[in-house]
Amino acid sequence: MAEVELEAVGTNPRAPLRHPEAGVWGLWGVLVVGMLAAVWSSERPPEPLGAEVPAEAFSEARAWPVLRHLVDEVGPRVAGTPGQARAAEYLMERLRGIPGVEVELQRAAGVRVDGNEAWDYRAENVLARLPGTGDGVVLVSAHHDSAEEEPGAGDNALAVAAAVEVMRALAAGPRLERTVVLGLNGAEEAGLVGAAGLLGHPWLRRAEAFINLDAAGSRGRSLLFQSTPSAPWLLAAYARSVPHPYALVVGQELFQTGLIPSETDYRVFTREGHWPGMDLALYQDGYAYHTPLDGLARVEPGSLRQLGENVLALVRELARGPRPEDAGEAVSTYYDVLGVEMVAYGRRTAWGLVVLGGVFVLGALGMAWRRGGVRAAGVARALGGLLVWGLLGVLVPVGAALLLGFVLGRPHGWYAAPWLAGGAFGALALAGVLWGCALVPGERAVLARGAAALVLAWGVGAALTAAGLGVAYLFPWWTLPGAVLLGVASLRERLVGPALLVASVPGWVLTVELVWRLLAMFIPVTGRLAVGLPLDAAVALLVALAVVPGALGLGVALGGRGRPGRTAGAVALLGLVGCGALAGVRPSNEERPRRLLLTHMEEQGAPARLEVAAEDGLPLGGLLEGRGAEVRETGEAWLAAEPSGLGPLPVTVKQEGVTEGGRAVTLSWRGEPGAQLVVRLPRDAVAGWSLPAELPEGPELVLRVVVPPAGEWSARIVLRGKAPVPVSIKEWRAGYVTRDIEALRRGLPDWVVVEPEACRAVSLSW
Structure with a gap:
């Protein structure tokens, strides 16, 4: 040259x-x-493999029917609804067909506390166990529920399908030393409460590590973006075993700063369960995330293979041989080099x-x-x-x-x-x-x-x-x-x-x-x-x-x-x-639509209204032109609306008067499947409650009742002193389409997707 x-x-x-x-x-x-x-x-997933691969290997062709059934046959799988129950029943049937695997449906209930918020919940979790020859448990976790009005192909049916195929391949191979438990929880979208239910399951009392699978997209490769820093052996196992390394410590730092408006079950397992583990997720093509567009057409061939082969290899590595010691340098940096080599150090x-x-x-x-x-x-x-x-x-x-x-x-x-x-x-x-x-x-x-x-x-x-x-x-x-x-x-x-x-x-x-x-x-x-x-x-x-x-x-x-x-x-x-x-260029199109949140609001003492908010926070432009919209200082717009037809808020309040330790109030609610009750009141006014959890800390106490019981939910709250306490009570029905919402939705361009919800609210003084 x-x-x-x-x-x-x-x-x-x-x-x-x-x-x-x-x-x-x-x-x-x-x-x-x-x-x-x-x-x-390096960003493209590998070519998918068919069903001709050996039984102990991962096959995208064998995993695809699970993905297709959850998306096309079941559809939206909102926690506590018939769709989520059908998904759980189907997954149990598939897992029971794997020789040597025990299957159980967990109906969990409890209270999850995080910061100043508490979630009173119920959840249906599907668990499968492949017994090992020794002690210790490795958990593979993925949520099978979806957000409202979305088929949830990327989030999170693809990960569920991959996890089911991983269990089949593990059962077809040599027996492992550690027990492998698959936890397909049914209430992640409701506030990570399905994972909270898994924490108390007896199969997971000896959990040594977890691999959580989630998604904010439906294309490309699944990224390892969170891993417990104090467990460097996890990243060492990942580096030794996975055939398609794809990892980025910057993703973990972004999650820690809160710049990404999402959370995963990793938070529950690490902060509340104190288990070491890692988070893997698809993230490309996040335009369809939590919209009706998240269907099979958005899934990229090979994404299932990359995730499945990595998880299968990682589980086998973690489930055999002596567990590494925790001693050693905590990992502060990890990344891959063009999807070929993994690097991790402290x-x-x-x-x-x-x-x-x-x-x-x-x-x-x-x-x-x-x-x-x-x-x-x-x-x-x-x-x-x-x-x-x-x-x-x-x-x-x-x-x-x-x-x-x-x-x-x-x-x-x-x-x-x-x-x-x-x-x-x-x-x-x-x-x-x-x-x-x-x-x-x-x-x-x-x-x-x-x-x-x-x-x-x-x-x-x-x-x-x-x-x-x-x-x-x-x-x-x-x-x-x-x-x-x-x-x-x-x-x-x-x-x-x-x-x-x-x-x-x-x-x-x-x-x-x-x-x-x-x-x-x-x-x-x-x-x-x-x-x-x-x-x-x-x-x-x-x-x-x-x-x-x-x-x-x-x-x-x-x-x-x-x-x-x-x-x-x-x-x-x-x-x-x-x-x-x-x-x-118009910022949105049918493949990359603009998101609008439409809330049919009925507040006691005020006329019904339709609240329209752009999720990107930018002005609504001419989307509501000629509709008589009132633009608020917050940027959202209000439109006059007819009553939703839901009727009065199904909440009753019984004040029991002064008792030992304060004034007692019993709050009762009859919620429909998919509804959520949110109660807000000053934290310093609350002396105690009947819920099986410690009171959250913070200036405001926020109680969320998600996945309501079939009958009536109630809780007893003890208030300090005699002074009136301001209380806000709202019932949210995500995915609920009223006539006003449907009329507005029909008049919007095809490059706009709508997230509908109905809210009934009342402000009280206890």
Whole structure:
């Protein structure tokens, strides 16, 4: 291969090429195409296998009938309704057909307390047990209920089908040392209460680990996004066993911050059961999540196989041999490399990589000083230039996104066309870096620029490690290869630019892989995030974080050559054309619809109304034009409505007067299947209650009665003092369609999906 000259060094007339920047651009373009192809390929699930595989292996073809029956034959499986009961009956029948497996239906009831809230619940859980030869239990958990009005293919019939096939394959293979219990709980969507019921089952008294399967989408690969940090042996078992590793510690950090508006049964098992375990979930194509669109047509072939083969291998690994000791370094970082290899380590190892990277960087700087005459002042100048380049690479696309969302009033075009956002904002990020190269060329010596890039990557990685953020895992992949190749290239300076571009490949691939997954997770979530502001800048920032590191490498290799300002203008023009296309794209379509929450509200003493709220929190636009809607300060709209036909709130209150310890009030409710009662009152006014749980803590006590009993529910609440206590009581009927809701729904565009509900409310003074 011909060598590419980046700097005219020496006096050899044969050394410089006429247009060295053309070779740099060509090499960079090849690397970009190869990187995108590798990341795209790694995100796709493997090809599904048929029923011809051995009996002890996982087969997507054998699991598919379970998925199809739950979605097409049973349909919505709301906790406590006939649909959920039919699903439980069917699953018990399938599991009873597996030789050697014991099956039981658990009818659980209790009170789950979390923060200032308490759930009084009932749940139907299907359990299957495959006895082992020794002690200990491994739990595989998945909820079989669904949200209202949705077939629930991705959430969570696919995981249930995979788990049933895993149990069949386990039973067909050699007997394991530990007992394996499959827990298919029937009330996750009602507040994680099905999992709370599993905690007390006698089959799980010796539970040593759990694998929870859930979903917020129906395509791609199932991601390992939560794992108990104090049980590093779990991740070690995952790394040793699974054939399709797919894991990301950043997902765990996002859940811990609350930026993802969802929870899973992992929370119950770890916080209330104190069991070590991990959470696996599909997340791509979250547009259909909790909508009627979550059907079989959205399920991607191979998703079942990837999840099933991983769970089967992981269960076999956890259920055989002696249990690893808990002693050891707690895991703070885990991720996969293009779905091929799993990496997991703790804080000490993370700091070890920082120190190792520092040693390598110092060694490379030493080589650059000895061989290329690079000085500290030159590196400092180059570092200043890199910071300006990177800042412009972020500000230009973010500024364009702010213009789209706040000035032009055309936000969220990327919701319907994510690829267009990647092209538009990515081009603007590259243009920003190139403009930086033209405005602030910085140090001309290519070795100094390369050394500054290494110092910058190492410093950012060290700072993120000090902050305890798992995303720091990216930076050893930038610094270690970069330092090695910079040191080698110092022997021949004309190779420094190409060497640094090649050295950036490992770090850039993992950076793009991370941002790819974050965008696939974040963009659908914005449809139900309800922040009330355009989020174009957040999407532009994520795209820029993927593009800027590689663009900086290009800038380092080019320096000020090739008229970067003129090139930046051409690239920026492409980006602006993309932004113009985003401004013209309607944010929603039939595949990626906008979500509206329609609530038929009947509050005692007030006329009935229809409350309309966009789940993305953005203005409703012209969706209610000509309907006489009253727009509230919260952004939701109220429409006049007729009575729902449900009648008065079926609640009775009996005040028993002063007793020992306070005033007693008995609250009774006759709820229909699928209904939920919510009672709110000041916590400091409550001295006790008759429910079998401690009183929650907090300024307000929130009692939720979910999956109501067939007869009457009642509870006795003891109040302090004689002063009146304000109480709010609401009954929610999710999925309930009144005539007003149906009339409005028929008049909405086909790119809008509706979540209907009815609410009856009363405010009292006890």
